Amino acid sequence: AQKITQTQPGMFVQEKEAVTLDCTYDTSDQSYGLFWYKQPSSGEMIFLIYQGSYDEQNATEGRYSLNFQKARKSANLVISASQLGDSAMYFCAMREGPRGSTLGRLYFGRGTQLTVWP
Amino acid sequence: EAGVAQSPRYKIIEKRQSVAFWCNPISGHATLYWYQQILGQGPKLLIQFQNNGVVDDSQLPKDRFSAERLKGVDSTLKIQPAKLEDSAVYLCASSVQQGANTGELFFGEGSRLTVL
Numbered sequence: 570a571q572k573i574t575q576t577q578p579g580m581f582v583q584e585k586e587a588v589t590l591d592c593t594y595d596t597s598d599q600s601y602g603l604f605w606y607k608q609p610s611s612g613e614m615i616f617l618i619y620q621g622s623y624d625e626q627n628a629t630e631g632r633y634s635l636n637f638q639k640a641r642k643s644a645n646l647v648i649s650a651s652q653l654g655d656s657a658m659y660f661c662a663m664r665e666g667p668r669g670s671t672l673g674r675l676y677f678g679r680g681t682q683l684t685v686w687p
Numbered sequence: 688e689a690g691v692a693q694s695p696r697y698k699i700i701e702k703r704q705s706v707a708f709w710c711n712p713i714s715g716h717a718t719l720y721w722y723q724q725i726l727g728q729g730p731k732l733l734i735q736f737q738n739n740g741v742v743d744d745s746q747l748p749k750d751r752f753s754a755e756r757l758k759g760v761d762s763t764l765k766i767q768p769a770k771l772e773d774s775a776v777y778l779c780a781s782s783v784q785q786g787a788n789t790g791e792l793f794f795g796e797g798s799r800l801t802v803l
Contacts, residue, residue, distance in 0.1 A: 613797070
């Protein structure tokens with residue numbers, strides 16, 4: 570079974586609008602972390618935001634927020650006020666284990682290509 | 688702070704040839720990862736080191752891929768002999784376990800391999 574599912578191969582949004590990128594995950598562990606990464610055409614993976622399974626509040630980092638619905642096993646990324654520079658591939662990822670642990674494998678989804686148009 | 692360094696950025700070889708990629712992680716990062724990213728897919732973990740020991744190499748095709756991290760710092764990933772399906776971007780990443788941080792991975796720019 571897929572650990573991470575991203576069902577939107579591509580999304581389009583107009584500049585200054587908000588967009589939601591979907592992510593669902595599969596785990597039987599109680600302790601895990603969810604990550605979102607951005608990959609521009611240059612290829613480097615850029616860390617955006619993290620949500621721990623025990624975090625009570627949804628994570629926010631500037632224009633990025635994570636809509637975490639634990640019972641539904643979803644961790645959608647919301648980008649507010651989209652900018653042209655947000656055009657990139659976005660990956661959702663999960664690692665089983667406690668917050669900060671680096672020992673578990675980080676599983677990635679297939680990604681969503683976001684295009685922001687003027 | 689210097690980021691994760693990788694070389695070469697691009698490599699074109701013919702099938703059955705060999706190739707090696709080098710990675711230098713962020714200073715002080717004990718965990719080092721090699722990922723393979725085939726076009727249109729998400730990264731897939733090949734091997735993970737903690738210092739100079741292997742934590743996870745379950746998805747490394749060991750008949751042709753090898754990796755080492757001598758002295759627990761930089762690392763080399765080798766493919767010998769290469770196959771057409773090895774064409775991909777090879778991403779190196781590092782992370783550090785420190786207090787309550789997230790343990791996020793810091794990635795290099797990747798090494799793009801084309802096998803003809």
